[in-house]
Amino acid sequence: MTDVLDHWIDGAPSAGTSSRTGDVFDPARGVVTKQVRLASSADVDAAVAVASKAFTEWSQASIARRQQVMFNFRELLNQRSGELAEILTSEHGKVLSDAAGEIARGQEVVEFACSLPHVLKGAMSEQVSSDVDVYSLKQPLGVVGVITPFNFPAMVPMWFFPIAIATGNTVILKPSEKDPSAANWMAALLAEAGLPAGVFNVVHGDKEAVDAILEHPDIASVSFVGSTPIARYIYETGTRHGKRVQALGGAKNHMLVLPDADLDLVADSAVNAGFGSAGERCMAISVVLATDAIADSLVQKITSRMSTLKIGDGRRSCDMGPLITREHRDKVASYIDTAADDGAAVVVDGRGTDVDGEADGFWLGPTLLDHLPTTSAAYTDEIFGPVLSIVRVSGYAEGVEIINAGPYGNGSAIFTNDGGAARRFQREVDAGMIGINVPIPVPVAYHSFGGWKDSLFGDAKAYGPHGVDFFTREKAVTARWLDPSHGGLNLGFPQHD
Structure with missing residues (x-):
């Protein structure tokens, strides 16, 4: 009998009320390994009720206590990250080394959350008026929803929940139903780290669960990462129901290569950024804008490196694993025919590759x-x-024009040894993240991740300072402690004197 993965509600697995389930595959074998429960709106209601109750106590917990839970989680994750990597590979398909890298990048945000006592300090202005001080407080929102994609089932949830929890919120996580087990594993680890029951809950599901989160009156905010059409839907639906929403959408990331670039570095970077995690990254480089002077040589170098890649089961000694589902593989493969029909040259055809x-x-x-x-x-x-x-371009100007003409603005990179060109690029390109001789410019955890244009809906990026601001509300306090010489009644409008 196939195992069934339950939700995680109130500190323990929960079957919920829905009888619907979905298949979870091992992409390297093409077989179903388990079922995952697909929540009803009633299941979401139950999780929110638990999280609302937990918020009362957790929001009042000392910053030191919240910080200690994050420290404990960090230590446990360091000790047992190999277990999580195996889960990622078995359900997503990425090779073990890539899974380990994903966990490490997520761990950076956990470590950032450990520093939040400093970040949560408010500001104070003394004596703004006679015997009057003004200071600010950062306070949690309440119950927050997090909806995450299949391509990074550990890292992307860790972009959000450590900061949400450390700032005093309680969390409803709806991970991708394609690779859901990592979420439950992290929930159990948080409980082991000392997080009270109900603070972190996992509800598995499809659109019914998503809509229930977006429409629930007791969920204060929603964080999302996924494709642009769904991000737009999440943003519009969530804000229509009065929520804060940060919705990170899709991308078409470009790498502009100027004639003075180190082509060996470029070729290595293009292969690494284009084919790591089977290209299932929102920060993958999908287009190389090669200037005419070096395009032929660059294509040759990239082709040579591609011939050395070993494709196969991520638990073996391979460079790249499978795609997440058969349907997605077929859709991606169809673009090869589309490109050929439109006049492109298929230099290397990945269909029928030995694995x-x-x-x-x-x-x-x-x-x-x-x-x-x-x-x-x-x-x-x-x-x-x-x-x-x-895509071949005549030079810098045409390359930037092509990048800026696109609807997406997630990340872009330039490869050059010309500092002036690099400085122009970082100022002139309409993208939220820029790489200079760096192909995947994902910021470290104490900066913030997010794009421009159709790559981000809402005005809050993920993690870093934006993450802290998103999961807190600022309260300004104006205080006067009177001494015996106060002046008595005065019905006039208060003035600063």
């Missing part, structure tokens, strides 16, 4: 397209798979 894995796995090898027209759907769409495209 070190079972035949029924959801395989698609690294693919390289050259001379891709910017009118092709293979260029305009977010493919979210191991397809790297070369």
